Amino acid sequence: MSVTWEELGWERLSAGVGRCRLPGWDCTVGLVVGEGTALLIDAGSSLAEGARLRAQAQALAGHRVTHLALTHPHFDHVFGTGAFAGAEVFGAVGIDTVFAGRHAREELRADAVRNGLEAGLADEAVDALVPPRHHVSGEWTLDLAGGGQVLQVLLANVGPAHTAHDLVVLVPGAPEVVFCGDLVEESGEPQAGPDAVPSHWPAALDRLLDLGGEDALYVPGHGAVVDAGFVRAQRDALATRFGVS
Numbered sequence: 001m002s003v004t005w006e007e008l009g010w011e012r013l014s015a016g017v018g019r020c021r022l023p024g025w026d027c028t029v030g031l032v033v034g035e036g037t038a039l040l041i042d043a044g045s046s047l048a049e050g051a052r053l054r055a056q057a058q059a060l061a062g063h064r065v066t067h068l069a070l071t072h073p074h075f076d077h078v079f080g081t082g083a084f085a086g087a088e089v090f091g092a093v094g095i096d097t098v099f100a101g102r103h104a105r106e107e108l109r110a111d112a113v114r115n116g117l118e119a120g121l122a123d124e125a126v127d128a129l130v131p132p133r134h135h136v137s138g139e140w141t142l143d144l145a146g147g148g149q150v151l152q153v154l155l156a157n158v159g160p161a162h163t164a165h166d167l168v169v170l171v172p173g174a175p176e177v178v179f180c181g182d183l184v185e186e187s188g189e190p191q192a193g194p195d196a197v198p199s200h201w202p203a204a205l206d207r208l209l210d211l212g213g214e215d216a217l218y219v220p221g222h223g224a225v226v227d228a229g230f231v232r233a234q235r236d237a238l239a240t241r242f243g244v245s
Contacts, residue, residue: 008056011225014173016151018060019219022049025076025115026187026222030179031057032171034144034151039067040087041169041179042221043080045112046121047128050080067142069155070132071181071221072163073098075112075122082128090140091132092157092165099131111193136167156211158183160197161204162190170211178212179219184231186223190238198242205235 005012010020016033022044030041038061044050057065068084070091071077078099081089098104105126112122134140140155152172159166162182169179182191183204192198212218214228239245 027076033061037144042077045076050083079125081130089132090134092167093135093137095165158204158207161201176216182221184220186220202239
C-alpha cells in the first residue's frame with residue numbers, strides 16, 4: 001500500500017515533488033519522483049538521518065533513490081551521502097575538493113561538532129562521505145522518466161555565493177519548484193561563513209530569479225517555502241549588508 005507525503009511528514013509541492021524539514025538544524029531535503037527514478041536534493045546531517053531519508057524516499061517513490069544532488073558542501077546537507085549507495089551524485093564543480101582534501105574534511109567535521117553534532121556521528125559521516133561523480137559548471141539537464149514522459153530537471157551552478165560550490169535544482173511543472181539550498185533562508189538570516197563569497201551573493205540570487213521566474217515556488221535551505229518577492233527582498237537585504245549592488 002502506498003503512503004502519502006503527509007503521512008511521512010513531508011510537504012507535497014506539486015505532482016511528484018515534495019520536501020521535508022529535518023529536525024535539529026531545520027534543513028530542507030527535496031524529492032522529485034519519476035517513473036523508475038527518484039532525485040533527492042541533499043542528504044541530511046548524519047548517516048542515520050540519510051538512512052531514514054532513503055527509506056522514506058523509497059516509500060514515496062516506490063523505488064530506490066537513483067540520483068542525489070548536493071546544493072552545497074555543509075555538513076547538515078551532505079553528511080548523509082554514505083547512505084545512498086548506487087545513486088548518481090551531482091554537485092557544483094570544485095565540490096570534490098571539500099570531499100577529498102584531508103584538511104577540508106577535518107574542517108567539515110569540526111564545523112559539525114561546533115554546531116552540536118555528536119563527535120562519533122561526525123566521524124562516521126566523514127569516513128563515509130561520497131563525493132559527487134558529476135560536476136556541474138554551468139547548467140545540467142537531468143532526464144527523469146515520469147508519467148510516460150521525460151521529466152527534465154535543471155541543475156544550475158549559480159555560485160559562488162553562500163559557498164564556493166552552490167547548486168540549485170529547478171523542477172518544471174505547475175507550479176515550477178526551485179530548490180535553493182542556503183542561497184535563500186526563511187527561518188533566519190542567511191549565514192555567511194568563512195567559505196562564503198558575499199560580493200557574488202546578490203548576483204547569484206538574480207540568476208536564481210531569472211531561472212525560476214515570478215510564479216515559481218522557492219524552497220530555501222532552511223525554513224518555509226517562499227515566493228519570488230521574498231527572494232528579491234532577501235537579495236536586496238544581502239546587497240545592503242555586504243555593500244554590493
